[in-house]
Amino acid sequence: MDRCILVINCGSSSLKMAIFSSKCEFIASAIAERLGQPGASASVKGRRTEVTLPQHATHADALSALIECFHENNTITNGLLAIGHRVVHGGETFSQPALIDDTVIESIRACENLAPLHNPVGLAGIEATRSLFPDVPQIAVFDTAFHQSLPPVAYLYALPRYLYMEHGVRRYGFHGTSHRFMLTEAARILQKHEADTSIISAHLGNGCSVTAIRNGKSVDTSMGLTPLEGLVMGTRSGDVDPGLFDYLRRKGFSAETVHNILNQESGLLGLSGITNDMRTLIEQADDGSEAAQQALDVFCFRLARYIGAMMASLEQLDALVFTGGIGENSERVRARTLDHLLLLGFKIDTPANRVHGDASGGHIEATASRFPILVIPTNEELVIAQAALKGAKNVHD
Ligand code: AMP
Numbered sequence: 470m471d472r473c474i475l476v477i478n479c480g481s482s483s484l485k486m487a488i489f490s491s492k493c494e495f496i497a498s499a500i501a502e503r504l505g506q507p508g509a510s511a512s513v514k515g516r517r518t519e520v521t522l523p524q525h526a527t528h529a530d531a532l533s534a535l536i537e538c539f540h541e542n543n544t545i546t547n548g549l550l551a552i553g554h555r556v557v558h559g560g561e562t563f564s565q566p567a568l569i570d571d572t573v574i575e576s577i578r579a580c581e582n583l584a585p586l587h588n589p590v591g592l593a594g595i596e597a598t599r600s601l602f603p604d605v606p607q608i609a610v611f612d613t614a615f616h617q618s619l620p621p622v623a624y625l626y627a628l629p630r631y632l633y634m635e636h637g638v639r640r641y642g643f644h645g646t647s648h649r650f651m652l653t654e655a656a657r658i659l660q661k662h663e664a665d666t667s668i669i670s671a672h673l674g675n676g677c678s679v680t681a682i683r684n685g686k687s688v689d690t691s692m693g694l695t696p697l698e699g700l701v702m703g704t705r706s707g708d709v710d711p712g713l714f715d716y717l718r719r720k721g722f723s724a725e726t727v728h729n730i731l732n733q734e735s736g737l738l739g740l741s742g743i744t745n746d747m748r749t750l751i752e753q754a755d756d757g758s759e760a761a762q763q764a765l766d767v768f769c770f771r772l773a774r775y776i777g778a779m780m781a782s783l784e785q786l787d788a789l790v791f792t793g794g795i796g797e798n799s800e801r802v803r804a805r806t807l808d809h810l811l812l813l814g815f816k817i818d819t820p821a822n823r824v825h826g827d828a829s830g831g832h833i834e835a836t837a838s839r840f841p842i843l844v845i846p847t848n849e850e851l852v853i854a855q856a857a858l859k860g861a862k863n864v865h866d
Contacts, residue, residue, distance in 0.1 A: 472550040474854045474861075477532070479555070479594040481586040482506060484531045488544055489854040497544050498850070501531035513538055528590050529597040536601060552598050552607045553857030555646070555849065556591045557696075558584035559611030560637060566614070566856040568864065569595060569607040577609065583637065583694070608860035610853045615645030618686040623782065626693075640698070642690035644672045647847045648680040651790045654845045656685075658832075659787055667787050669779045671772065672847065673802065674793035675703040675745065679772065681779035689782040691775050697731060700775060701768045703745035706735035708771075740764035747795045747802065769802055773809030780813065788841040789815060797846050800825070803833065807842070814839025 471491045478485040484501040501511035501522065509526040511534055512519050520534045539545045554569070560580040567573045574595065581588045591609075598607060624640040625633065632638040651670040656663045664685040671679045677700040680690040691699030691707075700707045709731070717727050730739075738745035741764035743753055753761035776789065795802055800822045807817045816838035825831050825844040834842040 472548050473545050474857050475545070475549050475552045475598070476850045476853045476857065477552065477554050477594045477598065478850070478853075479528050479587075479590040481590060484511075484528050484535075484594065485850075486532075486535055487850040487854070488539065489851070491550050491858070493851060493854050493858060495851070497539065497542070499535045499538070501526070501528075501535065504528055504531055511535055513542065518542070528593045532594060532597045533601065549602055549605045551857040551861035552602060552605055553853035553860075554591060554595050554598075554607060554609050555612070555853055556595075556609045557587035557612045557643065558641065559609075559613045560641070561617065561639075563609070563611045563614050564617035566608050566610045566860055568860050569599070569609050573609060583641070584696075606857075606861040606864040608853075608857040610646060610856045612643045612645050613641045615649045616642030616680070616687045616690050618688065619690065620688060623689040638694060640690070640693040642678070642680065642687065643692045643696045644676065644678045644680070645687065646849045646852045647672045647792060648678075648682065648687060648690070650847055650849065650852050651792055651845055652682050652685060655788050655790050655843060658843060658845070659841070661787065667783050667785050668790050669776055669783070669786065669788075670790045670792065671776065671796055672793045673700075673772070673791065673796035673799075676705065677702045677707075677772070677793070677795070679775045679779055681782040683783050689779055701740070701764075701771045702736045703747075704733050704736045704738045706731045706739065737764050737768060740767055747799055751799065751801055765802070765805070769805040770809060772802075772806045776806070776810060776815075777813060786840050788843045790843045790845050792845050792847040797830075797844055803842075803844070815842060817842060 474489040476487040482504050487498040488496040490496055499513045503509045504526055507524060509522045511522050511531050518538060520538050522534055523530060556577055558580040560583060562576045577588055577592055628638060648670045652663055652666060655668045656666040666685055667683045669681055676696055678690055678692045681688050697705050698708060714727060737750055741750055741761045743761055744750055750761050750764055754765055791803055804817055804822055807815045816835040817833055818835040822833040825833050830845050832841060833844055
């Protein structure tokens with residue numbers, strides 16, 4: 470067995486790891502959750518191997534425990550070829566994956582205030598693997614990188630210019646790795662070159678964003694300075710009137726409380742008062758919960774509005790693409806969203822939409838639809854593994 474590629478994705482309180490072969494074939498994955506909290510847990514997927522973690526285990530604790538477990542399982546016996554890290558915010562510095570060295574680490578650190586929940590844990594993961602595997606090339610893959618092609622009309626807020634020039638206040642966009650993968654997959658399915666492919670990609674998971682890709686380049690996206698802007702998400706509000714901040718401040722809410730409300734208590738959870746989980750929400754709506762139905766309706770309506778808005782950036786549209794846990798699995802969300810877009814010419818084929826409700830992927834448009842509509846399972850880990858392999862090859866060549 471040859472050397473493997475390790476992919477690491479540090480969330481605010483979670484750690485996901487995946488192992489790929491040197492040909493980027495998936496081998497194994499693991500997850501640690503509730504890190505930094507009581508009851509932190511970790512397990513290797515598929516094998517149901519539970520890994521014991523200390524109370525309040527950190528990302529570094531979980532990482533070494535899971536690596537140890539992969540060693541015991543003989544998953545990485547021949548060592549590692551490369552390590553790929555997902556990094557949420559690369560600011561304006563990174564438009565490509567980067568081979569990690571001290572300068573890259575400093576640049577990631579400089580973006581910490583743009584992603585305070587994510588970049589510090591991403592760095593913790595990088596530092597932990599650098600000390601565990603000092604000789605293995607490590608590559609950072611940024612959520613923001615794919616959106617560095619956004620034109621100024623799409624990335625500038627109508628704010629005083631110095632906020633952009635001196636404080637970096639602009640729209641960056643996120644989920645770039647997934648949108649990038651949608652481009653590759655859509656081009657493959659449509660048998661086109663990526664550079665000639667224009668799509669609208671809707672990544673709908675716990676976080677949600679929609680991106681306009683024109684001739685292979687991201688030209689508009691719904692997330693902005695932070696991953697809070699845009700669509701309704703699991704617990705995030707997406708767009709609100711910025712006047713809300715002043716209004717709530719006058720009502721006695723602190724900035725921190727408003728931040729927590731918008732990030733953790735809003736979205737599907739806030740609207741329904743029941744859950745942030747779309748599957749449960751749909752069950753509740755079917756059981757007669759009006760609040761659940763309304764949350765679903767607001768989610769789909771906002772999404773439809775954004776898909777419409779993305780048309781402003783395109784000269785042609787080769788496909789509308791759905792992905793992410795919701796986009797891949799929920800025929801209801803897809804159908805309801807597209808009902809709002811009949812005037813633009815999107816028309817779903819109900820049986821095809823049902824068949825592709827199992828994330829198998831494929832075309833779901835009706836013959837009369839003006840545009841193809843695709844369901845494509847995302848695979849961010851694979852994109853990171855491919856980037857890591859490419860980065861490592863450059864080092865070895
Ligand atoms: P992700 O963050 O991509 O893992 O997506 C998580 C979201 O996908 C959650 O809201 C899940 O409820 C949702 N999801 C997963 N499977 C289904 C399904 N069969 N129907 C509706 N939503 C689903």
